[in-house]
């Protein structure tokens with residue numbers, strides 16, 4: 001009689017296959033880390049020296065004018081512009097995105113959900129440049145018809161950014177909601193909660209960490225977005241006083257000016273210093289998101 | 300003169316898709332009594348319960364015909380959330396909602412509009428005490444409900460079900476996660492509670508039905524084989540299948 005399965009040993013080659021696959025996976029993982037470090041070193045090498053000598057001036061002036069004499073490297077206006085755009089766009093995208101996520105996971109039927117998810121994914125596939133185009137050609141005229149002054153402005157940029165972050169918020173938000181055990185919903189409903197009361201009092205609190213992660217990743221996406229904001233915000237390095245003022249972001253500044261800056265010159269180094277700052281901001285946002293994910297797992 | 304039954308199930312047929320799992324069942328629960336429902340796994344007991352509070356309507360693909368009356372009134376004519384406050388349900392696997400022990404029990408009263416802290420405190424203490432859980436949790440009411448042990452969570456579910464002062468209390472195999480001692484305590488609680496409400500008790504423990512049910516119904520493959528006063532049914536069931544099941548010959 002043959003051995004019982006528990007006593008049999010798998011053929012020897014499976015162990016080698018295992019070993020090779022494990023090695024490949026390890027190389028892939030390590031290379032990701034190596035790339036990131038390389039990028040970090042590259043940006044740091046070009047910009048860190050400049051950052052060290054100019055940091056005080058950069059953070060105490062609103063005047064960004066690197067080609068004037070003497071050049072001015074104040075980046076408060078750029079920082080404010082960045083957070084202005086991001087904040088404004090989150091004001092739009094977070095409520096809309098989370099509401100859509102709730103609709104998809106709780107109220108839409110199966111077939112409608114699948115259909116809408118395809119649309120959402122299509123939305124995510126639209127390239128940044130095309131969004132910029134839409135912002136300039138469609139959104140801006142619409143805003144002007146609605147009473148905004150002539151010219152590109154921060155609101156325009158915020159709306160485009162919001163549209164670009166929505167797919168991320170909707171699909172991650174929906175995942176977070178659907179990860180809530182069905183039994184919670186049943187228990188709330190059986191207690192006489194209406195569907196909406198169930199969503200508000202049980203579902204959203206239960207999914208809050210996942211939703212937070214979705215929002216934070218959305219923030220990271222917004223902060224890093226370049227092309228679209230470069231095209232639609234009006235690109236003026238001034239502190240905005242109303243939503244109709246044009247603004248300029250860190251990313252757009254780098255993209256617009258790197259080509260004309262003299263390689264190795266002061267301007268060039270200043271742009272790399274902006275890059276370091278940007279890196280730092282998105283790094284912090286991702287770190288927070290990561291911590292939230294971790295907390296969610298251990299909960 | 301027999302009092303009008305509190306809960307009356309008439310000609311209930313329930314299907315998931317094309318498959319009928321409850322077949323033309325007519326059964327009533329006497330007011331202020333305990334109706335025990337027994338039967339082997341898959342005989343449709345839990346499915347039938349979901350018609351009493353109409354949670355069946357949330358299951359995609361499920362449909363039913365026939366009527367369930369509460370105090371003579373078709374449950375379909377009631378607002379679903381009102382009905383669910385009047386007909387409370389304790390499910391077999393305990394579900395602590397992801398909130399504090401206190402908030403778990405205060406959940407339904409709050410939905411019903413109770414805001415005063417003193418009133419909520421009173422309800423919470425009364426319900427948790429009735430569910431034989433007070434001594435174990437009174438010092439940690441603000442702990443997450445899901446951190447309680449399985450058996451404690453089950454009693455928390457019971458406390459929560461009692462928080463609306465329901466007139467009908469349905470329990471689906473409540474003792475599945477509870478130790479024998481606590482089970483006995485809750486059985487004693489149920490016998491007390493029936494002074495104030497009607498209880499429908501689905502159970503796999505024949506002895507449990509025998510101990511506390513006033514009327515027992517036996518279901519098999521979606522059909523109601525026989526129902527009658529518990530004492531009679533266990534001593535001389537009319538149907539051979541009932542006899543065999545109660546004697547432990549199959550199931």
Ligand SMILES: Nc1ncnc2c1ncn2[C@@H]1O[C@H](COP(=O)(O)OP(=O)(O)OP(=O)(O)O)[C@@H](O)[C@H]1O
Pocket residue numbers: 315320338339340341342343344345346347358503
């Ligand atoms: N949501 C559902 N969709 C499809 N079929 C279902 C669903 N719920 C239950 N059923 C089927 O209905 C039948 C009756 O199930 P039900 O849960 O009512 O039995 P039960 O008598 O409560 O059994 P148990 O004693 O094991 O709890 C089973 O065959 C089950 O597979």
Ligand SMILES: [Mg+2]
Pocket residue numbers: 344345346471
């Ligand atoms: Mg069952």
